[in-house]
Amino acid sequence: MDPVTDPTEVRKARQKSFFLRPAVAMMNRLTYPRKFFLISLFFLAPLALVMAFLLQELGERIDFTVKETQGTRYLHPMVDLFLEAGEARRLSRIVQRGEGTLRPQLVRKLSDIDSAIAAVDVVDRELGERLESTAKLNALKTNWTHLKKETFDPDHTRVDTLYGDFLGEIRGLYSHVGDKSNLILDPDLDTYYLMDAILLKLHEGQSLLM
Structure with missing residues (x-):
C-alpha cells in the first residue's frame, strides 16, 4: 500500500x-x-x-579543596604532637626503670609537648569552628595537664596507661580532623593513599614500636 x-x-x-x-x-x-x-x-x-550545574560542581570542588587544605594545616602540628608524646612515653618507661640520667631529657620533652599543643591551639583558634575540633582539643589539653603532673609518679603501670590514653586521644582528634576536612575522602587515589598513610599507618606503626 x-x-x-x-x-x-x-x-x-x-x-x-x-x-x-x-x-x-x-x-x-x-x-x-x-x-x-x-x-x-x-x-x-x-x-x-x-x-548552572557546572558552576555548582565547581563550587563544591572548591569547597572540598579548601577543607582539605584546612585539614592539612591542622594536622601538621598534630603530627609533631603525636611524635613528641610517643617519645615522652618511651623516655618515661626508661626513667621509671631507674635510668635517672635521662630525667632531664624527659623534663625537656614535656616542655616540647607543651609547645606542640600550643601550636595546635593556634591553628584551632582559626579552624576549630569549621572542623568542630575545639571541644576535643580542650579535653586533650585537660588530660595532658593531669598526665604531666603524674609523669614521675612511682606507679609505673598507671603512668604508662595514662600515656597510652593520651596518645589515643591524639589519634582520635587526628582522625576527627581528617574526616571533617574530607582528607580521608579524597577522590584522587595518589592523595588518598598518602592521607591513609599519614592518618592511619603512621599511628599504627608507632604504636607497634612503643
Whole structure:
C-alpha cells in the first residue's frame, strides 16, 4: 500500500499536525526579530542549565579543596604532637626503670609537648569552628595537664596507661580532623593513599614500636 494513502500513516501525520498547529500559528504571528529571539532562547536554555550545574560542581570542588587544605594545616602540628608524646612515653618507661640520667631529657620533652599543643591551639583558634575540633582539643589539653603532673609518679603501670590514653586521644582528634576536612575522602587515589598513610599507618606503626 502506498505510504501516502496508508490510514495509519495518515493518522500519524494528522496527530503531528494537530500538536504542531498551535506552535506554527504562534510563530506566524511573531515578527522576525521575535522569532530569532525565541529560537535563540530555545537553544540557550539547555546551555544555561548545563552552565548552572557546572558552576555548582565547581563550587563544591572548591569547597572540598579548601577543607582539605584546612585539614592539612591542622594536622601538621598534630603530627609533631603525636611524635613528641610517643617519645615522652618511651623516655618515661626508661626513667621509671631507674635510668635517672635521662630525667632531664624527659623534663625537656614535656616542655616540647607543651609547645606542640600550643601550636595546635593556634591553628584551632582559626579552624576549630569549621572542623568542630575545639571541644576535643580542650579535653586533650585537660588530660595532658593531669598526665604531666603524674609523669614521675612511682606507679609505673598507671603512668604508662595514662600515656597510652593520651596518645589515643591524639589519634582520635587526628582522625576527627581528617574526616571533617574530607582528607580521608579524597577522590584522587595518589592523595588518598598518602592521607591513609599519614592518618592511619603512621599511628599504627608507632604504636607497634612503643
